[in-house]
Amino acid sequence: MKEAATFPEKRLDVYTEKNFAENEEGYRKKKWNRRKTIIVLLIVAIGFLAAVCIGGFFCKEAAQVTDFSRKNLPPCLSYPFGTDWLGRDMFARTVRGLSISIIIGVCAATFSAVMAFILGVVSATMGKTADAVVTWFIDLVMGIPHMLLLILICVACGRGLKGVILGVALTHWTSLARLIRGEVLQLKEQIYIKTAKKLGKSNLYIAMKHMVPHLLPQFIVGLVLLFPHAILHESSITFLGFGLSNEQPAIGIILSEAMKYLVTGKWWLALFPGIMLILTVVCFFTTGENLRMLLDPASVHE
């Protein structure tokens, strides 16, 4: 808003010499615009997440190793996050745990988003009955408390990796599905769609050729914004003991184990993994939000 407003004013003064110099500087400054900031932020966030994922891959063994000769060490140079009561390296465990979380998050969110996309499109294009059924499902899933449904599905699917992914996937698709349905309903009224219809194009053709490209930005942003939710829910469900089994270095497990030892003053067991979890979640958020700003022209007004 601000930039758009100031632009024409400056143009009027463009010919005075003094202003020309100032303007030159201003122009150079402008080169570093929000778009670039966003891209840099994006790269940093993605870099961090990639580092965690790759680190997690290499920490697989280290995260499991127990060594009683080094138990309960506070943070030091060789163990930046300290060690726990089994002498496990908390740094390796945290990185590994986060990478597990990210993988689960990506799987669950992708699954969920694809489901949302299909259901959203189906709901909007396949007639009233389909719309009623899908909307009813959305209301049903949204009506049950999130965490409860998640626990139910997870336990019913036998916990573990499969349970958590299915649980998160089956509970998170609703809002995105709703969004996409609304978007499609709006699109259907557009002249070019109507024209295409009048020209005798099939529904499938219209959906694939005209609608999908239009929906893609919303879909991608929705997908990325699902990650942090999925990760937080994965860790909370594991924290509560309904998720992953506890020999795995999942972040929820680390936190729930740490809780038992907080009272003895072993703060590092919870602090660093907690901070790392928050960092990861924030990274995904900034990625998602920035993507939205880049892809959504309307955000210029914010």
Added chain:
Amino acid sequence: MKRKLLAILMAVCMTATFVGGSTAVWAAQEQSTGKDEVIVTMPTTSEPEAGFDPAYGWGAGEHVHEPLIQSTLTVTNTDLSIGMDLATDYSVSEDGLTWTVKIRDDVKFTDGEPLTADDVAFTYNNCRDNSSVNDFSMLKEAVAVDDTTVEFHMNTPFAVWPYTMAIVGIVPEHAYDENYGQNPIGSGRYIMKQWDKGQQVIFEANPDYYGEVPTIKKVTVLFMEEDAALAAAQAGTVDVAHTAASYSDMTVDGYDLFSVRTVDNRGFNLPATAAEEIDGVTYGNDFTTDVEVRRAINIGIDREEMIQNVLNGYGTPAYSVCDKMPWYNEAAEVEYDQDKARELLDAAGWETGDDGIREKDGIRAELTMLYPASDSVRQALAEDTKNQLTELGIEVTTEGVDWDTAYTRAESEPLVWGWGAHTPMELYNIYHTMNETGLAEYSPYSNETVDKYMDEALESSDLENSYDLWKKAQWDGETGITQDGDIPWIWLCNIDHLYFVKDGLKIADQKIHPHGHGWSIVNNVDQWSWE
């Protein structure tokens, strides 16, 4: 923006739960003021789910202890021999099928009604029909012959019956219904005054108690986790706080660490048969079916080091399920010898492969060591076992499991168990075969000679003499369940029960605690005193 806020909020909430969790529990508790009152903490799992009814596990369940509210016929002494409570005398017929017990005639329930042989007979018949936790199938019928004589007619001889009599609290026939557990009436040392489920139970001394007058008049038991118990001790709000080895390096002002020797053992099973699938469940394990493997594992584990590592030194090495009990056979004891363990494996044909893991006839020397996911001590034991067995060339992966799958999976894979009770029946439960399968219940194993000794021990008419037979079941010089025998279970350690005890409180001598870090400590709370 809203989502961002939500995320931050969730993160804050998660951190807050850590800090908040432990404080809430003890905030409500008040400090004990009088010098004849104590406040004791216990794990939340010690709270009797079905109430204080002996038929549903009070005193007589998985974790045996004295029922406090009710009297028992016999008691176990500190040396685990049998003493008398309600009973004045008991005897058993030559064939072991009839037990005759004489009881005191001066005992009253706390509602004023006298306790008679009818009540005793009623209690036992009720347990036989309804007990959800104990096996009373050997009892045919309990009959009150007169007011002070009870006869137990047995289906099969059961020489260890006095140990059963030591844990079954006698309930009043006239005041027993389905709600008894919530509002128990007994004739024991204490009366249950108040029970706030999920929080606490308050006992007051029974003024009409027939035995010695309890010195502690009021006992409050708080149910909480170990971290909350430690916080409560640090706040000075409790007199005895149960704690775990991982907290034993903490010092709490005004409290001393009190440790009790136990037979609360931890060990793991090694399926002794070859893998075979029956009705979708795998029984046996192709690696541990080799007796030399089991022997190598038994001597290849350094128990002392394990106790230092996992228990901070608060424990004793275990070699059987019944260490220190009168029926324990010392032949079970072995010395740690890693080299010999390697030799055993080499001699048995388990050759070290390229990756350092042994192999024989295409079978890799690998195990999945299971442990109950909620138990950090057993997890640590499993991890330490893994480290030690890796040195022998055995590949171990650990896995946390829930109890609903643990029993089935233990039929083919080792699981870290906890056992230990004041009765030789523990041996029977673990090593004796079942009729249906011909294998022992918890881990596939069978040995006719071992079975025979245990059967004979149960048929024996003299309890003291039957100890010898129980010992022979463990090792008779030729066969058994020890190192030189079949060694189907490896025993690691007995875990000391640890408590923070407030200065000035004198806890009476404890008998060796059985499995379960709960009620055993207050077995003799009536004899505790303040200085």
